[in-house]
Amino acid sequence: MADFTFRRALQPLIHVLVWGLFGLTFLLFHPLTGRVVMPPQFWVKQGLMLAVWVGAFYLTAGVSVPRLLFRGHTGWFVGALVATAALLLLANYGLEKQLHLRELMDRAFHAAIDPAGAGPQRRGPGGPALGGGLRGARSPFRFDATGTLITLLVLGISTSITVVQRWQTEAQGRERLEQQRVLSELASLKAQINPHFFFNTLNNIYALTLLDGEQARAAIHRLSRMMRYVLYDTAAGPTLLSQEVAFIQDYITLMQLRLTDRVTVEFAPPAPLHDVPLAPMLLLPFVENAFKHGAAASHTSRIVVALRQPTLHTLALEVRNTLLPTPTTDLAGSNGIGLANTRRRLELLYPGRYDLQVTERTPANEYLVELTLTV
Structure with a gap:
């Protein structure tokens, strides 16, 4: 101006x-x-x-x-x-x-x-x-x-x-109209992702209150910290990779509160981690999908979330989860918005700078998501 x-x-x-x-x-x-x-x-x-x-x-x-x-x-x-x-x-x-x-x-x-x-x-x-x-x-x-x-x-x-x-x-x-359109679309997509995530998380905490009140209180405290990150820390735009990794770690810890010993969860953050700007909540739908469709109380399963930085400005995400005898795995959750929104956000924020590969069934009977992103 x-x-x-x-x-x-x-x-x-x-x-x-x-x-x-x-x-x-x-x-x-x-x-x-x-x-x-x-x-x-x-x-x-x-x-x-x-x-x-x-x-x-x-x-x-x-x-x-x-x-x-x-x-x-x-x-x-x-x-x-x-x-x-x-x-x-x-x-x-x-x-x-x-x-x-x-x-x-x-x-x-x-x-x-x-x-x-x-x-x-x-x-x-x-x-x-x-x-x-x-x-x-x-x-x-x-x-x-x-x-x-x-x-x-x-x-x-x-x-x-x-x-x-x-x-x-x-x-x-x-050009200004196009920028406003893209920003409005991104805001709309992010507004759809956040309620989707919190709806599923609150359902998990509700189930936990029936089993262990102390753990439920700890889960609510952790969720409030995550909500503060989503509503305030990411409101201005891109966040840092270290903050996004900490957010995913909190999410995984929150999900593990309701899992049995039959589910093995492995999380590997980048080592060493180099802070780079990243669109907030961009990786969460892939991780959330793994817990939604790869964990069950009556089946043995494994969830693997691995983040690597092959170069300073390249981020590689790998998410695996065991295929269970349930409906086909997808990122949409209950309302069908996860995968479509994530792909659209990638197209808007990182056009020509990402590669997303989804393998619905690997030889090891796993659902595999591989994302390579230039940030």
């Missing part, structure tokens, strides 16, 4: 500097100023034409282009552009006529060529009278090619700049 305000404040200064440079060039570097002593009317005409060109520039940029060209009235816009150019050329001609500039320039031109003032009677050796030749010569101001060229350049540059600025504004607007 501050950068946008600074750029808007800088624009008038840029316009003043550009027009100042143009004016100095136009007034001081005329092709004849070094050879002819210009009358005062010449500078008056040049200054007035400069003001007219400035007005035509902003008239085209502020009225003709937005109200005609941008609204699809191309024919009217071309007509307006031609009319503006014609009016500028007429203004140029009218100023010359009103200030008697052509006669004054003729005199200055003749004075520069014939400083002795011999007039038409002075002849060059073997040639015609110089005065008559000068009177018959065409003054460079009979056709103001410079004024015509500047008129066309002013109108062309005004149109081009306005069109480019409109294109840039629309492109920035589309």
Whole structure:
């Protein structure tokens, strides 16, 4: 926002500097100023034409282009552009006529060529009278090619700049809308994941209260710590890998409170762990799925969660759970949002930087999820 305000404040200064440079060039570097002593009317005409060109520039940029060209009235816009150019050329001609500039320039031109003032009677050796030749010569101001060229350049540059600025504004607007859409979608996905996780966890704690009140109180305390992490520590955006690992460890400890000795749980965090930014709650659905579908009181099973960092900015997750004689394993849980949300978050947050492989049945009768992520 501050950068946008600074750029808007800088624009008038840029316009003043550009027009100042143009004016100095136009007034001081005329092709004849070094050879002819210009009358005062010449500078008056040049200054007035400069003001007219400035007005035509902003008239085209502020009225003709937005109200005609941008609204699809191309024919009217071309007509307006031609009319503006014609009016500028007429203004140029009218100023010359009103200030008697052509006669004054003729005199200055003749004075520069014939400083002795011999007039038409002075002849060059073997040639015609110089005065008559000068009177018959065409003054460079009979056709103001410079004024015509500047008129066309002013109108062309005004149109081009306005069109480019409109294109840039629309492109920035589309980019902002896309960013807002992505952020809104991410917020929606995260809002769906969190209730899903806490709904399942509260069910587990409820079951635990029937067996061991002391462990249930410890589980509630651990859950409150996890909720604080989700609601406050991750609200600003990415979290650190160390915090996410601690969160997964808390989750696994919480889940182990209700497991029997038939379920073996192995958790291997990265060693050594290098802290890198990571989207919060991104790995939890895979771990949660393993406990939901890989643990049962009446069957022997194993759950393995392994995190590795092959390189500083590469994270590899491997989650295994024994396949039990229950419905097909998936990440959706009871409401079908886990796997779809996780894949969508990966696509939005790490496009082209992740590889997710899911093996529904390995030779060891396990469900295997392998995720490689470049963070």
